[in-house]
Amino acid sequence: REAWVRPGGTTFYFINDGPERALELARESAGSRDIRIAGGADVIQQYLTMGVIEELEIALSPVLLGGGRRLFENLREPGPRFRIDKVLDGPAATHLRYVRL
Template structure:
């Protein structure tokens, strides 16, 4: 992300390797959490106060959040490129049948953005 990441807020990185916090310009500090995704979410919520908390991660981390019921929204960014490897986002969810509500689709030549609301989420007034 360079010397001034775009976040301007604390960032909690779920990792297996402990390390000191990494302070960057513009108010971004990366905190490395080894106690699992639940602890990272707890710390992020404490730091955010009344603001939203965002998750950015790969399939394994997203699956853990889906299984735990911690996601209110899911933003998918679909690029028309076929990769020959990697993890599938919706594998390994067990017998869960989750019907997400599509709330927004933005299409462009290079990417389609899809916003989904989790079934347990009540829209903000």
């Protein structure tokens, strides 16, 4: 898939080589800057299992869509090593910011 350039200059690149390769390329591109990983539960679980996530932001919206995935389920660690750092509650969503212990 071609790169997706957003207004303001942010560019999203898509690869099929797995999360380790994606992180390697992101680190090369970012240099000393932070890296953001976006995706659903499957994507986030891969990086949680790799132990490379330092901060995690989740937006919870009160919408019932049927099924879903538990974000902290099926991880290699016995339990997530995060604490809630900040909660921002709004009418459309609750935003949770977790930081690694």
